Amino acid sequence: MYTQCPECLSVFSVDARTLAQAHGFVMCGHCGASFDCIATLADQLPPEPFNELPSHEPGVEPPRLEAAVYRPKPKPEPAESEATQLRDDFADLIVTPRFARDAHANRPHRWPWVLACLLLLFGLLAQLGWALRDTLIADSTVGPMLQSACNVMQCRLPPVRDVSKLRLLARDVQTHPTVPGALLISATVRNDATFTQPWPVVDIRLSDGNGKTIAMRRLNPYEYLDDVEAMRRGLAPGASTALVFEVEDPGHQAVAFDMEFE
Known part of the structure; x- marks a missing residue:
């Protein structure tokens, strides 16, 4: 062809x-x-x-084939009664997927692990908060929230010390009016921090005309404060207070003094 x-x-x-x-x-x-x-x-x-x-x-219609060489026998259809019986047998059958059965079977054993993980997470957060307690309390946003929560639970936040926020507004030194051989030093201090600070340790240095230190005194809060309750409360944020110190007079060589906080 x-x-x-x-x-x-x-x-x-x-x-x-x-x-x-x-x-x-x-x-x-x-x-x-x-x-x-x-x-x-x-x-x-x-x-x-x-x-x-x-x-x-092209032909108008396809040619019709008549000479069949093989024709398979049709499959016998099931009787109507048998088909109806099969439908009735499986009508009330409930099939649960295997993964759903496994999930349902294992669910009662999961909650201890979830609870243990939550407890570990809370413990980790508590340790992290305790390690960063000074930073959190000193924060201008978190600190007031913690203080409010502590007031509700009737607890006390641990004191946070930041001497850089203590501002020395005024200071003066004079001879003690009643104690011979002593000096009376007064200072006005303001807490510029947003949180309550513990009373600072005060370092007082007396120097001569050449700037040489000839006397030094380090005073703890209990040495210059008589009010125990005020010492316990600390120095509130934005509060100003007057401090008075009695020190020994080193003589006429002391012409200047300096004050620092610790």
């Missing part, structure tokens, strides 16, 4: 196997065009010379 490429008009020989494999569509080996070889399929070539093979017009 023969067919012709509609593009380059090359004629090729084909067999039934090629037609069946390609379902009638082939590719021209000369120009590469794809075409339906059945449209120009011919058993014999016409006498030469010829240009084109005659084309087959």
